[in-house]
Amino acid sequence: MSRKLSDQEFHALYCPVKNPKSALFLVAFFSLETFISWKGLHKPPEHPDLFSLFFLILVMALLAKPLLTFTCFRERLVFGLVIVSVATDEGERFVPSVFGQHADTVKLVKLALSLLGLLVSLSMLAQSARAPKVEPNAEQAAIAKQTKRAFLIVLAVSMAVLVLGMLLYFLPFPR
Helix, strand or coil: CCCCCCHHHHHHHHCCCCCHHHHHHHHHHHHHHHHHHHHCCCCCCCCCCHHHHHHHHHHHHHHHHHHHHCCCHHHHHHHHHHHHHHHHHHHHHHCHHHHCCCHHHHHHHHHHHHHHHHHHHHHHHHHHHHCCCCCCCHHHHHHHHHHHHHHHHHHHHHHHHHHHHHHHHHCCCCC
């Protein structure tokens, strides 16, 4: 009989303050985001396409649950920074008239938010490395395995759609 993880159990298993893997993932994400923000400071915004809008909606939907599930301030701050970063990036691409005059300022603020997220996630990684390792019981491990399996299925479907979309976009149709 499968049972869904409660919010408290989900938080206990994946809290970046207690789980080094989650904290390391956040550090890697914010390191990459900081590098991309720094590298794109003096570049014009890219042209938007509808596939990236679909991907943005999917990412925002996936980020909404952890934002509501995690109860610690630092975790909510980090997930809020991720959402703001993604939203400003896509907003700059899809609505350039709003950001046109202040594009350089928006890019600097995005870089500052990425650096703040990197610092907060590094502090969570340091704290999780010092925290004692607490193993979940057998029932929690089984539920976590089912959750991971469902996430991997969603990830595989998303990647398949992404690859098919790229193939349809880049390969010409025979006429």
